[in-house]
Amino acid sequence: MPRKSSAADAPLRLDNQICFAVYSAAHAFNRVYKPLLDRLGLTYPQYLVMLVLWERDDVPVKDIGERLFLDSGTLTPLLKRLEAAHLVKRTRSSEDERQVLIALTAQGHALKEKARAVPQSILAASDCSVSELVAMKDEIVALRDRLNAVIGE
Amino acid sequence: MPRKSSAADAPLRLDNQICFAVYSAAHAFNRVYKPLLDRLGLTYPQYLVMLVLWERDDVPVKDIGERLFLDSGTLTPLLKRLEAAHLVKRTRSSEDERQVLIALTAQGHALKEKARAVPQSILAASDCSVSELVAMKDEIVALRDRLNAVIGE
């Protein structure tokens, strides 16, 4: 029996998979970000952590994890690297010794100003209007939240 | 000078970043796929490689890489694991000894039938109509291709 392409195979075709679209778009973003973030001395996940901290400082690891959907297995070594780069300080909470609070250093705060150039470059690279990007973002977030809801059950 | 939230910070806010939407959606997909793929004995990137091979067999590593936007540093060890799992066979091309051809084993072919259940489960988890998903996928692919075009220049 020869294996020819058939309609029954459509659901398994790579180009029909939204998950691969998302997966490959995430990698494409990463590659566009890389040269921009190299100038800041950050990797992309490190940049995400810094975005969280630039919004609110002195937060436990768990809060960062909930925000980024990452766990301590990922964040602990990442935060240690940010600490080694003198961008954050890690201290045990005195109220609850289980928690480690992450605070920006002066250098960590200062880096925010250099980072302002990044979103503009990304917008240019996406070659797309802001309103289109916002609409897409909202759709993708809605999908993500539905997927995460399924996981939780 | 107190650091309060301001309009100038909007481009740096995590929830305004389409890249984070894509990044976190990719992870959400991964978590939904995990239990489904565990039954097949595959990781998500391994599943992608199998999707490529189920479409066309006996292809060089480079072709798989171009299809998935991955390089040999990622694919070589991954393919060795698929070989160890008896799903593929790796052989040097006789026409061009630089190339390694990847062919499915009988087990590799057979796994396709078990895999047919996967896309249905994902569709259910996304809680979304097929047409909506197709539209989103096309938008995301278009964005990805624009980003990849910028990288190539």
Add this chain to the structure above:
DNA sequence: TCACATTTAATTGTTCGCAATTGAATGTGC
């Protein structure tokens, strides 16, 4: 109070993902 569960980070081990380099095979220009 004291046993027990829960919360929180850290650790370990496996798998991606990519940059940079290596080495072998192939293609080319002269």
Add this chain to the structure above:
DNA sequence: GCACATTCAATTGCGAACAATTAAATGTGA
């Protein structure tokens, strides 16, 4: 035919990502 560049996979090293486990601190119920 021979130096030279190019192509392709493999390797090395580093940084995620996550499952599973550990250990310490905290909360809870009898």
